[in-house]
Amino acid sequence: MHSSRPFLFWVFFFFVSNLSFPSLSVPFLPATNNNLTLFGDASITNDAISLTQELTTCPFSSPSASSGVGRAFYAYPIRFLDSKTNATASFLCRFSFSITPSSRLCSSGDGIAFVITPDVDSLGSSRGGYMGLPEPSSVSKESFFAVEFDTRFDPMVGDINGNHIGIDLNTVVSVACVDVVSRGIDLTSGREITAWIEYRDAVKMIRVWVGYMSTRPPTPLLVAQIDLSNQFKEFMRVGFSASNGQGSSVHVVGRWRFKTFGSLPPGNPTDTFEEGDCFMCSSPEDSSTKSSPENRSHERKTKIVEMALGLGGLAAFVVSIIAFVFVICFVCVKKRKVTARGSREGKTCRVEANKVPTSLSLAEIRSATMGFNRHRVVGEGASAKVYKGSLSSGGEVAVKRFERVDGIGSLRNPFTTEFATMVGCLRHKNLIQLHGWCCEGNELVLVYEYMPNGSLNKVLHKSFNSAVVLSWKQRLNIVLGVASALAYLHEECERQIIHRDVKTCNIMLDANFNAKLGDFGLAEVYEHSSIIAREATIPAGTMGYLAPEYVYSGVPTVKTDVYSFGVVVLEVATGRKPVEDDGTVVVDWVWSMWEKGKLIEAADLRLMGNFDMVEMVRMLMTGLACVHPNHVKRPTVKEAARILKGETPLPLLPPRKPRVSLRPVYPDECEEIPLCGGVRPSLELDDVQYLTPKSHFGKD
Structure with missing residues (x-):
């Protein structure tokens, strides 16, 4: 196989939703026939998917010549649509791939396509190539969505060149495409390339990143405003397709990850795959070593330490903010005494000592809300619920309880964004005032002044x-x-x-x-x-x-x-x-x-x-x-x-x-x-x- 180095191929599907989609987590699995369904020329080689095979001779330039089609799909359907609420899932996909021409005498193959379809069989035989997608003249029985990494120039289907990325809806004639040569990417170089594909249903937007590094580039190569809600059925198949057509290339896919979700916390980076998700997976030999009782015990201890460090880090972050506020306020008060009435309203911090947000215990919060009683809910959103509460110190408050989290993995979430913004010098008669906060266990809570007339x-x-x-x-x-x-x-x-x-x-x-x-x-x-x-x-x-x-x-x-x-x-x-x-x-x-x-x-x-x-x-x-x-x-x-x-x-x-x-x-x-x-x-x-x-x- 003409590849610069072997791929370590592992599949990870994680289905998350803050809406009506149930949570589904499948552990890392090696690329075997147990969790993948292979079609045509596809095979598992060196812990990676080889979608097409190396050819010893170039295909004959005739319509009857074999196109060398190979497909690999996740063995189980993935839920994309809630039939009860008609809510459509968004998704993230990340995978590595390489396309290596088999011979200098032959032209390169057709390329690779990431595909989402309700029925793999509906894609047809595609003897003419087209990355294993339906021929432009054929009528597909089922709709499909594909992101193509096209390495063959075919002006009959509107290709801009033989090295581009395109978005296909039900046909290989792309609705949007971009030349990647000008962006420094050669799809047929044989080098390992990483691709990120994201669809956000809330904004009906598809974005595609491509790079030679494992870190996602800051700028997407392709952005398209497309509504996929009408394309998706309740369950869809997800996978890859490739073909050689009249050329010859080895198309390899490795280190594949896929995630569906209902919504993401506002402000989170697009690429939510982190090191903690074990994206850089080890070889099978190392995996067997890690499965020993001693190593499992060590892993549990490591996770406990990491969780403690994460919680401790957040606590330190919160304490540092409070300390910073006190210092700033002390300086501001002294400055006010010196300048008397010379300072402008809003330009200096005028936080009074008794109005600085205080840390509250979870016991106090539970007591104030009668154990987060559902009858005290006065507002609800995608990441938080608001309860009417009464603190023992007196006065009614609005208790904003954020969704439960298993450890604190990122400081960029609704709680920390809102807390960091409100804990500063935001004192204005037309801004809701923050009275307190609680970060205990896996509970994140902000306590505001209560507004009796609601929204x-x-x-x-x-x-x-x-x-x-x-x-x-x-x-x-x-x-x-x-x-x-x-x-x-x-x-x-x-x-x-x-x-x-x-x-x-x-x-x-x-x-x-x-x-x-x-x-x-x-x-x-x-x-x-x-x-x-x-x-x-x-x-x-x-x-x-x-x-x-x-x-x-x-x-x-x-x-x-x-x-x-x-x-x-x-x-x-x-x-x-x-x-x-x-x-x-x-x-x-x-x-x-x-x-x-x-x-x-x-x-x-x-x-x-x-x-x-x-x-x-x-x-x-x-x-x-x-x-x-x-x-x-x-x-x-x-x-x-x-x-x-x-x-x-x-x-x-x-x-x-x-x-x-x-x-x-x-x-x-x-x-x-x-x-x-x-x-x-x-x-x-x-x-x-x-x-x-x-x-x-x-x-x-």
């Missing part, structure tokens, strides 16, 4: 006939309160904070219906000088609130928060949801009323005309300015607040909703990725209005 979402969207309707004065005060909080985060903090999840569910109301912004689980903190250096991420937030350029580029800015704030403004003024049950988008609906010259008719009917008409028009126009499709033309939150107060003139709005062409925003070193056939990927605004992903905290 703005619940109050605003009660039944039309509800006796409790927010007055116009209350609504204006709420919008101004949220604007004040965001202006503080964006401009008045020492470091700029992008909330990334501004929505009515995260705006809480106190006893007097004053607004307080909360839930910093998705927040990003930046130095003011580093704004330009921000990297693209998977967009996180809630359907209807995300700016179109953020959905497509993944780069959060203050203007993406402004867009979300604008949706909240329109929501408060009209009483409509961001996306109504019939699919009507409040942003589009208010724009249509503006175009018709009937903007005032967008006012919430439940107010029954009890509002100041000038103030209502001002609020609606401010909301439209904040959701302008062109982020450059949106005001800052502080400017929007001044318009709402009548301190500056009304914004200038175009007579019709602008149609802005969106193009993907990539880092400087990443070129724009073309669609096959020479069509450059761009979206009109109307095409992306539904691309905003569902919330990580979708329940109220």
Whole structure:
């Protein structure tokens, strides 16, 4: 076999879900016929899958010549769709492969394809090659999804060259592809290449990374906005396919990992495979040695030590933050005494000693919530539940209990993100205040001040006939309160904070219906000088609130928060949801009323005309300015607040909703990725209005 070194092939499937998908964990298994189903020329060679065999002579250039097709699929179907809830799983895949031409006299084979299909037999015989996928002229009995690593140029199927990566849906004519030669990758070099494939159903996005190193490159080579929810059935088969066609190459796959999930914690890196998952597996000889009783005992001790170190590390991290806060506050207090009234509000830390978040025991938390009684749940999301509680020290609190974790493997999760953000100098009358925290055993808890009137979402969207309707004065005060909080985060903090999840569910109301912004689980903190250096991420937030350029580029800015704030403004003024049950988008609906010259008719009917008409028009126009499709033309939150107060003139709005062409925003070193056939990927605004992903905290 023409390979630079033998592959160590192990298969790992891990099925995780925070939604309705059950947990499934399969231990590492050697690549044998017990956990793999092999088809055609595929075989197990040197602990790796050889999809095609080395040929001694070149195939004859005739239609009847054997194409040398080989396939290897995981032996058991994988669940991708919950038939009861219609929830679609996302997935991550990581594997290594090599493609080595068998002879200099022969052209290279067709390449390798990673395939997801409900029925392997539906792929057909593919005697013509095409990596073992159905021929373009054939009609596939079943749908399939494939990422092809194509090493044969065939202009008849729209190939851009003989060394590219493409995404196929039900046909070998790719819907998106990228030339990898220009990115320094030679698929036919015979070198070991590692590929990462990710699909996030929440944003309907596929991303593919490729590199010669085992560490995932920072920039994906291929990004495509594709909805796979209609492609997946409840159970699908996952595997690889390759063919030689009229050429000859040895196609080898090794070290394969695959994971499905319902959701991932916000902010986590895309590549969630870590060393603790034993990705770099040992050889079979070493494995047999490790299975001895002495080694099993040693492994158990090692795991205990690692867990202790992990918990100790988090404890040290938390204690260091508290100590840092005390030091900063001490310096700030001294500075205040010296400068008296000279300091600006929000620029210095004004945390009073009795308001510093305190460490609470798990016993205190359990007592406050009556043992986390389900009848005390006042809010629930993908990674946390909120309970109403009463501490023995007095006063009602909101106890946010994060999902149980087995050890602390990463400091980048909703708990630590929110804690690290809130424990600093975030003291503002329109921000929910953190009173305490608990990190004991595998429990992670944050304790906030309790908001008796709940979320703005619940109050605003009660039944039309509800006796409790927010007055116009209350609504204006709420919008101004949220604007004040965001202006503080964006401009008045020492470091700029992008909330990334501004929505009515995260705006809480106190006893007097004053607004307080909360839930910093998705927040990003930046130095003011580093704004330009921000990297693209998977967009996180809630359907209807995300700016179109953020959905497509993944780069959060203050203007993406402004867009979300604008949706909240329109929501408060009209009483409509961001996306109504019939699919009507409040942003589009208010724009249509503006175009018709009937903007005032967008006012919430439940107010029954009890509002100041000038103030209502001002609020609606401010909301439209904040959701302008062109982020450059949106005001800052502080400017929007001044318009709402009548301190500056009304914004200038175009007579019709602008149609802005969106193009993907990539880092400087990443070129724009073309669609096959020479069509450059761009979206009109109307095409992306539904691309905003569902919330990580979708329940109220």
